[in-house]
Amino acid sequence: MIEEPEIDILLNDLLEEHGYDFTHYARASLKRRINRLMALDKFPSFAELRYRVKSDATYIKRFVEELTVNVTEMFRDPLFYKTLREDVLPTLAAKPFIRIWHAGCSTGEEVFSMAILLQETNLFHKSILYATDLNPDVLEKARKGIFSLAPMKQYSENYMLSGGKNDFSSYYTAQYGHVKFKEELVKKMVFSTHNLVSDRSFNEFDLILCRNVLIYFDKALQERVLNLFDDSLGSLAYLALGAKETLKFSSLQSRFKQISREKIWRKIG
Amino acid sequence: MAKNRVIDSCQMLMIGGSTGSIEVLLQLLPALKTPLPFALVLVIHRKNTADSTLVNLLALKTDIPLQEVDDKDAILPGTIYLAPADYHLLIEQDKTFSLDDSEKINYSRPSIDVTFESAADVYGPSLVGILLSGANTDGTAGLNAIKNAGGVTVVQKPETAQVPFMPQQAIEGAPIDWVLDVKEMEGFINDE
Numbered sequence: 468m469i470e471e472p473e474i475d476i477l478l479n480d481l482l483e484e485h486g487y488d489f490t491h492y493a494r495a496s497l498k499r500r501i502n503r504l505m506a507l508d509k510f511p512s513f514a515e516l517r518y519r520v521k522s523d524a525t526y527i528k529r530f531v532e533e534l535t536v537n538v539t540e541m542f543r544d545p546l547f548y549k550t551l552r553e554d555v556l557p558t559l560a561a562k563p564f565i566r567i568w569h570a571g572c573s574t575g576e577e578v579f580s581m582a583i584l585l586q587e588t589n590l591f592h593k594s595i596l597y598a599t600d601l602n603p604d605v606l607e608k609a610r611k612g613i614f615s616l617a618p619m620k621q622y623s624e625n626y627m628l629s630g631g632k633n634d635f636s637s638y639y640t641a642q643y644g645h646v647k648f649k650e651e652l653v654k655k656m657v658f659s660t661h662n663l664v665s666d667r668s669f670n671e672f673d674l675i676l677c678r679n680v681l682i683y684f685d686k687a688l689q690e691r692v693l694n695l696f697d698d699s700l701g702s703l704a705y706l707a708l709g710a711k712e713t714l715k716f717s718s719l720q721s722r723f724k725q726i727s728r729e730k731i732w733r734k735i736g
Numbered sequence: 737m738a739k740n741r742v743i744d745s746c747q748m749l750m751i752g753g754s755t756g757s758i759e760v761l762l763q764l765l766p767a768l769k770t771p772l773p774f775a776l777v778l779v780i781h782r783k784n785t786a787d788s789t790l791v792n793l794l795a796l797k798t799d800i801p802l803q804e805v806d807d808k809d810a811i812l813p814g815t816i817y818l819a820p821a822d823y824h825l826l827i828e829q830d831k832t833f834s835l836d837d838s839e840k841i842n843y844s845r846p847s848i849d850v851t852f853e854s855a856a857d858v859y860g861p862s863l864v865g866i867l868l869s870g871a872n873t874d875g876t877a878g879l880n881a882i883k884n885a886g887g888v889t890v891v892q893k894p895e896t897a898q899v900p901f902m903p904q905q906a907i908e909g910a911p912i913d914w915v916l917d918v919k920e921m922e923g924f925i926n927d928e
Contacts, residue, residue, distance in 0.1 A: 493826075493828065493836075494828060494829065495826035495827060495828050495834055495836075496824075496826055496836040496838070498857075499850070499854070536838040538838060679837050682807045682823075682836065682837070683836070686808055689808070709837075710820070711804075711805070711806050711807050711820050711823060711835050712806070713806050713808075715806070716808055
């Protein structure tokens with residue numbers, strides 16, 4: 468088991484020698500990920516892990532990928548998507564142009580879910596979906612629109628519970644255990660690397676989705692990122708977080724109003 | 737009795753359970769004395785829907801404040817916390833909760849092992865872990881971690897469990913201080 472001071476040393480190496488800043492990640496989860504990786508890659512001691520991280524540039528890529536969690540699914544929390552479909556998107560319908568930012572989008576499952584929602588609410592033609600993550604490899608996957616076939620049954624159930632009326636499989640073609648989503652869905656997506664820890668606001672949006680990303684950050688970094696979102700939201704724009712994430716510890720709380728029981732807030736101040 | 741001292745120094749009590757554990761909680765929670773002198777954390781395997789059925793059901797059974805955990809919530813004595821569905825529940829050094837939606841452990845998210853290990857790291861000897869009925873091996877590694885950190889380990893008497901597999905696994909795979917039926921657990925927690 469790695470000890471706290473060793474984690475500090477490792478995070479300092481990562482920052483100073485490779486420019487990755489994990490110092491404000493939630494420590495308990497980070498410690499678990501490092502211990503897991505030490506077991507997976509069979510490091511006999513902290514010293515050997517540290518040496519590898521310092522000296523092996525190819526290992527850094529794996530290390531950073533394994534430290535960050537890339538779990539995502541389509542239409543996760545169907546009632547959340549139902550609220551987007553029925554209560555949020557209709558209020559954006561009068562806009563000439565709709566900009567949406569998926570911050571920390573990982574392999575893109577939520578971006579495709581949103582594209583489908585926009586198609587079904589007849590807003591897709593005037594929408595643009597910015598999908599960002601700090602990891603360029605997951606973005607490359609997302610851009611291809613190819614996903615494993617296995618979870619599609621679950622996604623289809625989620626989709627129907629979210630109020631979807633079509634046959635979910637009409638959005639993709641299946642082949643050899645994988646599915647490829649329709650090319651037209653990707654046409655309105657813009658993929659780019661963006662690091663929430665260090666990068667700035669790059670546009671103004673009508674809706675920002677950042678679900679189950681903030682849970683990996685400590686409170687100070689959460690506050691930084693929430694302020695970045697605030698700077699990137701127009702008035703009366705929306706912010707959507709994960710099912711157990713909240714604004715209750717943030718200075719933003721007074722200027723955002725939660726709509727419905729889902730974790731969606733509207734900027735009122 | 738020795739066990740009175742055990743619960744005296746307790747700052748956190750964790751109860752982990754799977755199949756057959758909700759029935760135990762429905763019996764145990766109404767029997768708990770208030771105010772509860774420590775924080776009580778429940779890690780129960782359940783279907784990964786984010787509905788509030790379980791938290792509502794449990795809250796009906798006790799006057800002690802009971803809530804499903806939000807990310808970064810502070811851990812306070814006299815409060816019961818339920819691990820949310822579909823996340824691992826972790827404990828930070830500053831005694832706040834944090835959540836993690838990484839891969840399942842023992843086919844489970846929340847995993848009892850993950851929460852017990854994380855709490856053992858922070859609470860050490862002032863942690864008590866109880867493992868209830870279930871059909872999974874989850875919890876055994878967590879009880880080992882609690883014991884290694886100087887805490888106290890308890891399992892439900894397997895013959896009284898709806899599914900004895902989980903407590904039986906723990907008895908075989910971890911040092912257990914107390915093997916109790918539900919009535920005895922009530923006395924143990926209430927320090928009677």
